[in-house]
Amino acid sequence: MINTFKKDDAQALKGIAIIMMIFHHCFSSTELYEKYTISFFPFKENIIVNIAVICKICVALFAFISGYGLIISYEKKKATASRWALSRYIKTFSGFWIIYILLAFVNIIFRSRFLKVYFGHGIWIGIASVFLDFAGFAKLFGTDTLLVTWWYMSAAVVYILLVPLLYKELKDKTWIILIFSMFFLRVILSHTDAGSFTGSNSIYAFIPVFISGSIFATTLFFSGGY
Structure with a gap:
């Protein structure tokens, strides 16, 4: 098979x-740049x-690439599913943890937002919120987060567990069933706050x-690309 989607492409x-x-x-809202003078010429x-x-479709692109890459990674694993999941979790979140520590440090030193976000409901709830946010579970458990855009880290946890x-199912060649499952899942999501792909922050x-992305990783569309 010809490799049509390689790691560099991803x-x-x-x-x-x-x-x-x-x-x-x-630029998705005028409120984001209303304090600045911006020329949009010639548009x-x-x-x-x-x-x-x-x-906002960028999130869908990330999700697709994640599905493709994680399946390829899992296929090459030499450990148990649980060990692979733990290893992938650490690899995925190691960079995030560095960013979290830096941002938390800046907020503690130069602003009081860190304490306001986490410890508004008591010290123990605050400590738990810090841990869950650091671990990427804040959106999963509905706890406070230092940065709202970190909701995707909870989605990443879900993706790793799904692989x-x-x-x-993919190995058993039942990916057609997955396609129908996707359809029914989409119907269910259409009645929730996750109904809009481009506007939702639901994990x-x-x-x-x-x-x-997972299906494409095991079909002729992108054969053996990673």
Whole structure:
């Protein structure tokens, strides 16, 4: 089989998604830049805002790449499913933990927001909230988070836990069943706050996209690319 989607391709796609993410967080609402003088020439302001809103699809791109890459990684594993999940969790979150510590340090030294976010309901709840946010579980348990965009870290935890289950189905060549499962899941999500792919911060909204990436990893669409 010809390798049609290699690791470099995935990295390039991640780069595009990151650019879209930055654009989205800078211009998706006029409130984000109302204090600054910005020229949108030769485009109209509303066009730029609408494009920035659409750029929320960057999350779907991340979810798709995650589904593809994690399945390939799991297929190459030389350990048990639990050991693979733990190893992947540490690898995924090691960079996040560095960022968390730096941001927490800055907030403690220069601002009082760290204490306000976590310890507004008591010291023990605060300690638990810090731990859950650091571990990427804040969105899963509905606890306070230092940065709202970290909701995706909880989604990453869900994706890692899903991989062993998905791989079994994919290995048994039952990925067609997964496609129908995605359809029914989408119907269910359409009646929740996770109903909008481009507008939701739900950790479950992008599971169908994640599953799509997993399916592509085991079919002829992107054969043996990693």
